[in-house]
Amino acid sequence: MAAVMERKPAARMGRALVYALLTLISLLCLLPFVHMIAKSFSGAGAVSAGRVTFWPLDCTLNTYRYVLQDKLFWSSFRNSVVITLGGTAIALFVTTLAAYPLSKPHFRGRRVILLMYVFTMLFYGGMVSIYVFMRSLNLLNPLACQIIPLALSQYNLFVMKTFFEGLPEAIEESAHIDGAGPLRTLWSIVLPLSLPSLATIGLFYAVGYWNSYYHAMLFVTQPAVKPLQMYLYELITTTQNLYEVDPVIAAGLSSSGMQAAAIVVSTMPILLVYPFLQKYFVKGLTIGSVKG
Numbered sequence: 001m002a003a004v005m006e007r008k009p010a011a012r013m014g015r016a017l018v019y020a021l022l023t024l025i026s027l028l029c030l031l032p033f034v035h036m037i038a039k040s041f042s043g044a045g046a047v048s049a050g051r052v053t054f055w056p057l058d059c060t061l062n063t064y065r066y067v068l069q070d071k072l073f074w075s076s077f078r079n080s081v082v083i084t085l086g087g088t089a090i091a092l093f094v095t096t097l098a099a100y101p102l103s104k105p106h107f108r109g110r111r112v113i114l115l116m117y118v119f120t121m122l123f124y125g126g127m128v129s130i131y132v133f134m135r136s137l138n139l140l141n142p143l144a145c146q147i148i149p150l151a152l153s154q155y156n157l158f159v160m161k162t163f164f165e166g167l168p169e170a171i172e173e174s175a176h177i178d179g180a181g182p183l184r185t186l187w188s189i190v191l192p193l194s195l196p197s198l199a200t201i202g203l204f205y206a207v208g209y210w211n212s213y214y215h216a217m218l219f220v221t222q223p224a225v226k227p228l229q230m231y232l233y234e235l236i237t238t239t240q241n242l243y244e245v246d247p248v249i250a251a252g253l254s255s256s257g258m259q260a261a262a263i264v265v266s267t268m269p270i271l272l273v274y275p276f277l278q279k280y281f282v283k284g285l286t287i288g289s290v291k292g
Contacts, residue, residue: 035054036260037056037260037264038056038057039056039256039260040257040264042056042059043057043058043060045058047256048254048256063254063257064265066261067261067262072223073262075223075226076226076228077266080209080228082143083146083212083227084206087146087150087209092198092205094151096160096198098157099164100182100190117154117157130149131218134148134219139219140219141222142225146219146220147209149215150215153205156201159201160194160197160201163197164194167193167194171189171193172185175188175189206270207270213227213229216230217233229266232259232262
């Protein structure tokens, strides 16, 4: 008993040190974002002089007014929302239909198909091949050209497959005895039990679609269908010469402040959604990554 009592203060001290270390790491991770927010609310003179650290100086909303009044910003924002919502739904549908049969040991050709997925994880066909393929399908400018290439992630597929493998077989067998087919069992039995894993995979896909710009750079030439990340890229590259482009606008704005404001606005949707999915995120990673 005495030994146990002696260990308790040491254990509390250890937990306190761990919590303090994690808190410090969390604050360090937040500092760049806080700096970005401070720059977005600071005046042009303070930003250009490099005097802004983690608190706004000469507070102004001109940068946000400029960004939010830009029609191209809202067009790109709408495109990213459509791509993220539609792409996540399609990706979850494709991933589920691919992972469920591959989780069954009796599925014919299972090993060969899994090896093919592993091969595609290790080797990539390259930029030219995917461009030629999308051009042959006449998908160089529609929003579909930004959805289809990311519709299936091998990593997410294996996480979902591992989760399906961990479900009790007796539940599916009882559904088959009652006359339910494979699709009925998947829809009515398996998917309701897989909500944590689906939420996790959906969050992975949503973040990937929201942050994606590579395929837009390859396939998109029309401004009306560019996503938000492409807008940010062009904003960063064009505002470097802001004073030469429009001296009137440049008089009250700084390129760094405009970039910071656009980045903050574009990051808010993911930050607002993540707290609601955090519990599923942690639980889904724990369950889906280890076969039970």
